[in-house]
Amino acid sequence: MNDPASPAETLRGTLAELLDGLPPSQAAAAVERLIATYRGDTPTHAPILRDRADATAYAAYRMPATFEAVRSALAAFAAAVPGWTPGSHADVGGGTGAATWAVAATWPGERDVTVLDWAEPALALGREIAQASPALRGARWQRARIGAALTLEGADLVTVSYVLNELSEADRTRLVDAAAAAAQSVVIVEAGTPAGYARVIEARDRLVGAGFRIAAPCPHSAACPIAPGTDWCHFSARVSRSSLHRRVKSGSLAYEDEKFAYVAATRLPVTTAPARVVRRPQIRKGQVLLDLCEADGHLSRTTVTKRHGDLYKEARDADWGDAWPPEAL
Ligand SMILES: C[S@@+](CC[C@H](N)C(=O)[O-])C[C@H]1O[C@@H](n2cnc3c(N)ncnc32)[C@H](O)[C@@H]1O
Numbered sequence: 001m002n003d004p005a006s007p008a009e010t011l012r013g014t015l016a017e018l019l020d021g022l023p024p025s026q027a028a029a030a031v032e033r034l035i036a037t038y039r040g041d042t043p044t045h046a047p048i049l050r051d052r053a054d055a056t057a058y059a060a061y062r063m064p065a066t067f068e069a070v071r072s073a074l075a076a077f078a079a080a081v082p083g084w085t086p087g088s089h090a091d092v093g094g095g096t097g098a099a100t101w102a103v104a105a106t107w108p109g110e111r112d113v114t115v116l117d118w119a120e121p122a123l124a125l126g127r128e129i130a131q132a133s134p135a136l137r138g139a140r141w142q143r144a145r146i147g148a149a150l151t152l153e154g155a156d157l158v159t160v161s162y163v164l165n166e167l168s169e170a171d172r173t174r175l176v177d178a179a180a181a182a183a184q185s186v187v188i189v190e191a192g193t194p195a196g197y198a199r200v201i202e203a204r205d206r207l208v209g210a211g212f213r214i215a216a217p218c219p220h221s222a223a224c225p226i227a228p229g230t231d232w233c234h235f236s237a238r239v240s241r242s243s244l245h246r247r248v249k250s251g252s253l254a255y256e257d258e259k260f261a262y263v264a265a266t267r268l269p270v271t272t273a274p275a276r277v278v279r280r281p282q283i284r285k286g287q288v289l290l291d292l293c294e295a296d297g298h299l300s301r302t303t304v305t306k307r308h309g310d311l312y313k314e315a316r317d318a319d320w321g322d323a324w325p326p327e328a329l
Pocket of ligand 1: 047048049062063066067092093094095096097098099116117118119122144145146147160161162163166167
């Protein structure tokens with residue numbers, strides 16, 4: 001018997017079918033409109049995803065990337081809480097449900113899933129796409145506005161992916177505090193820009209203040225060692241380009257790299273990485289330069305050379321965002 005398709009493959013196939021049903025010019029026009037909107041002023045006072053064409057454009061154009069970014073953050077989180085599986089998941093500002101697919105890809109099996117968003121067209125499309133996944137078919141898609149009236153029901157895991165950017169400062173604070181009150185674990189993902197990183201740090205500080213431990217990417221729960229304004233902690237996830245991407249970006253590359261910033265915090269006991277690789281490793285002749293965030297809360301650069309034997313082999317395979325050194329060494 002063939003293995004059932006992975007959530008990632010199922011999502012890719014389902015989004016490709018969705019796109020097939022849309023005239024190319026209409027899809028491209030909806031994407032151009034989305035890009036223009038996101039260049040405009042946020043926070044917005046009304047949903048950006050106003051109709052099915054908007055939601056479809058978002059799903060086809062952005063969802064594969066937000067899915068890969070969240071999946072990458074969840075992989076690092078899962079490594080820090082081995083053996084734990086969320087029994088319930090709430091995705092706030094979940095849109096078409098990218099994070100629910102990432103949770104399904106990280107922890108197989110069924111669970112109680114709720115997606116909250118104020119854009120009904122996004123929820124409707126997310127529900128439709130989720131029919132392709134046995135783990136997500138039973139999810140609840142609920143209209144909710146993030147604001148003063150937001151209440152979250154208890155959940156093992158709350159995800160907030162690419163949402164803080166669309167909120168006012170007061171609503172960001174309310175959302176993070178509500179997530180901290182409702183969840184055992186909170187994973188927040190933002191664009192990998194200086195502003196995205198700043199929003200992640202703001203949320204990280206609130207979560208630590210609420211008694212959470214940081215599970216990833218930081219190997220510690222102390223203050224971030226990056227001096228504000230000098231740099232920003234972010235990572236990269238590889239995303240296959242859909243035919244729509246190639247059409248809109250008129251490029252020939254089969255993939256693109258989605259840059260993201262994130263924090264995964266929990267009330268569970270954590271086994272954090274000894275250190276994390278916080279930049280793309282630089283491979284030179286006979287040596288690898290690794291920029292690390294260390295468990296003692298400091299940044300460092302280490303040079304691993306051929307003389308280090310197995311460690312050198314591992315360093316050559318090390319990726320931006322990996323734990324260092326790998327567990328087996
Ligand atoms: C960039 S999309 C991210 C969607 C999804 N989380 C993902 O990662 O693909 C931002 C989402 O936040 C939702 N959103 C923004 N402001 C909101 C608010 N005040 N209340 C509820 N949802 C909101 C939008 O409708 C949209 O679906």
